[in-house]
Amino acid sequence: MNQVKLNVEELKSFVKHMIVNNQTIQAQGKVPVAVNIEGNAGLGKTSAIMQLGQELGKQVVKLNLAQLEELGDLVGFPVKEYQVKNAEGKTLWITEQEIELAGTKGYRVVDKRMSHAAPEWIQGKGEGGILILDDYTRADQRFTQATMELLDRQEYVSWKLPKDWHIVLTTNPDNGDYNVTSLDVAQKTRFISVELKFDVDVWAKWAETAGIDGRCINFLLMHPESITQRINPRSVTTFFNAITSIEDFDSNLPLIQMIGEGSVGPEFAGLFTMFINNKLDRIISPKDILEKDAQYVLNTLTNVIGKDDEYRADIASVLATRLVNYSLNFSTKHSIPQEMVDRLVVLSTESNVFTEDLKYRLVKDIINGNKVKFAKLIMNQEVMKMAIN
Numbered sequence: 001m002n003q004v005k006l007n008v009e010e011l012k013s014f015v016k017h018m019i020v021n022n023q024t025i026q027a028q029g030k031v032p033v034a035v036n037i038e039g040n041a042g043l044g045k046t047s048a049i050m051q052l053g054q055e056l057g058k059q060v061v062k063l064n065l066a067q068l069e070e071l072g073d074l075v076g077f078p079v080k081e082y083q084v085k086n087a088e089g090k091t092l093w094i095t096e097q098e099i100e101l102a103g104t105k106g107y108r109v110v111d112k113r114m115s116h117a118a119p120e121w122i123q124g125k126g127e128g129g130i131l132i133l134d135d136y137t138r139a140d141q142r143f144t145q146a147t148m149e150l151l152d153r154q155e156y157v158s159w160k161l162p163k164d165w166h167i168v169l170t171t172n173p174d175n176g177d178y179n180v181t182s183l184d185v186a187q188k189t190r191f192i193s194v195e196l197k198f199d200v201d202v203w204a205k206w207a208e209t210a211g212i213d214g215r216c217i218n219f220l221l222m223h224p225e226s227i228t229q230r231i232n233p234r235s236v237t238t239f240f241n242a243i244t245s246i247e248d249f250d251s252n253l254p255l256i257q258m259i260g261e262g263s264v265g266p267e268f269a270g271l272f273t274m275f276i277n278n279k280l281d282r283i284i285s286p287k288d289i290l291e292k293d294a295q296y297v298l299n300t301l302t303n304v305i306g307k308d309d310e311y312r313a314d315i316a317s318v319l320a321t322r323l324v325n326y327s328l329n330f331s332t333k334h335s336i337p338q339e340m341v342d343r344l345v346v347l348s349t350e351s352n353v354f355t356e357d358l359k360y361r362l363v364k365d366i367i368n369g370n371k372v373k374f375a376k377l378i379m380n381q382e383v384m385k386m387a388i389n
Contacts, residue, residue, distance in 0.1 A: 007199035008044055008206070011037065012052045014194060019056065019130075019166050026163065034151050034167040036136070039196035041178075042232030045170040046134055048196075058166075059129035061121050065139030065147075075146050075156045076119040083111035118159035128164040136169040137180040144187065151190040167191075177229060200224035201321065203233055208325040209332075215249065215281040216240040219272060221318040222280070226271055231264050239263040249276045283315065286326035290343050297343075301353045313355070320358045323347070324365040331373040341376045349382040363387050 006014060015035055022032035037045045046062065053060035068074055082099060084107035085091045091110070094102055099109065133147060146156070154161040161167075169191060172178040200221060207217045220226070220236065227233060242259050246252050253273060260269025275281060284300050305316045327344070330336075344366065348359045363386050367374055378384055 003038065003193050003195040005195045005197045007197055007202045008048050009199075009202050011048055011194065011196055012055075015049060015052055015168065016056070018192070019058075022166055023164060031153055032166055034169065034191035036169040036171055036191045036193040037196055038171045038173060038193055040229045040232055041172060042234030043196045043198060044233065045196050046132060049130060049132055049168050049170075053130045057128070059125055060132065061125070061129065062132040062134055063121060064134040065143045066135040068139070068143060071142055071146060072119070073121075074119060074143055075150075076116040076159060079115055079117045081113050081115045081158075082109050083113070084108060085110045115158040116156060122159070122161065125162055127162050129162065129166070131161065131165060131167045133167065133169045135171070137171045137174065137183060138178075139181070141181060144181065144183075148187065148190065198224075198227050198233060200227070204321055205325050205328075207237075208322075208329045212237065212240055213244040214285050214322070215283075216244070217322065218280065218283055218318050219275050221321055222275070222314055223271060226268055231268050235264050236268070239268075249281045250279075253277075280315075283319070286319070286322040289319070289323060289347075290327070290340050294343065294346060298346075298351055298353060301351075305353060307352075316354055316358055320354060320362050324362060324369070327366050327374075328369040331370045336373050336376065338376065341374070341380075344377055345380050345383060348386065349380070360386055 018033060018035055026032050037049070039045050050060050050062065063074065065074070072078075080096055081093045082096065083091055083093050084099070084102045086106045086108075092102070092107065093113075093115075131150075136144065136147075149156050150161070151167060154165065154167070172180050174180050174182050204217055204221055207220075227236065239260055242263065243249075243256055246256065249256060253276060256276070257269050257273055260266075260272055283304055284297070289297050289301070301319070304312070305319070306312050323344075327340070330340075344362070347353065348363045354362065363377070363383055367378055367387055371378075378387055
């Protein structure tokens with residue numbers, strides 16, 4: 001069965017809708033619908049949902065089912081309960097430890113049963129939360145079978161999830177490349193499945209906010225095809241973080257190659273080395289584009305991007321993307337100085353460094369990203385004409 005493929009931003013929007021929808025149907029007495037996020041390792045399935053939980057102010061519990069050994073850690077441990085009754089006919093179910101106290105209040109035992117105590121991970125939790133069942137199909141079948149009751153009714157024997165809780169599963173593809181257990185039809189019909197895909201533009205936006213080395217962001221924007229099942233964003237980020245303290249890549253190629261081969265493999269490392277040999281790691285940064293002397297910036301951009309038959313559309317596209325992401329990230333923590341507005345106006349209306357489509361994208365994405373902070377930008381008549389076309 002084909003599944004909808006979403007990037008991280010689309011995934012968060014979809015899960016947010018499911019949460020709102022679940023709140024509606026739960027108010028009608030229906031059981032909330034669970035979501036399964038399938039995707040290759042390292043794409044950010046779990047971190048995206050944890051981030052969404054923080055944004056929505058929800059409690060988040062992550063259980064890595066593949067790492068649990070005792071079933072009780074998931075569903076709680078069996079306990080013996082006793083039903084007691086007083087002279088007025090009032091009955092209660094209590095634990096063995098409470099029998100003596102109940103006897104002093106006039107209760108006597110009339111029945112007993114085996115039950116389950118609520119597991120530790122849910123104790124003390126109130127309304128509103130997300131339960132992430134991580135690596136769902138890597139778990140022992142005992143655990144996946146036990147979760148069927150949670151998926152069906154959001155409860156297990158004698159305890160239940162609090163109101164406004166939502167279950168999200170994460171799984172790897174069952175395509176022979178991962179050590180996973182196949183799900184049968186009875187299990188698959190208990191949730192809605194979507195597939196997470198890699199999107200370099202979404203990654204680049206995240207990388208800007210996460211402080212990933214700008215030279216490395218440039219590389220991946222130029223080579224998004226380097227992300228594969230075996231070389232995923234998580235391993236690439238690890239590689240980038242391991243070399244970020246190296247100021248001069250060119251003088252440290254053997255070290256970078258060694259680190260690369262140990263983290264992302266020789267093919268990726270070789271491609272990155274070629275990127276350095278071509279001096280592409282020295283591309284001017286978006287911060288310098290916006291802050292340094294205007295003529296110096298325009299001359300530098302022309303030399304880097306070229307013109308006419310030697311125009312490097314790939315480099316121009318990378319720089320336009322970096323400018324948008326840097327500007328929007330800057331706007332989250334600072335007011336926008338007039339000098340930055342003026343420079344953006346020059347780049348989008350006066351200079352010939354970027355093509356018309358890139359100028360349009362630059363203006364549109366920045367204004368749509370933060371209309372309040374960049375209100376001065378749209379006040380420019382040339383920018384306004386471009387934005388409304």
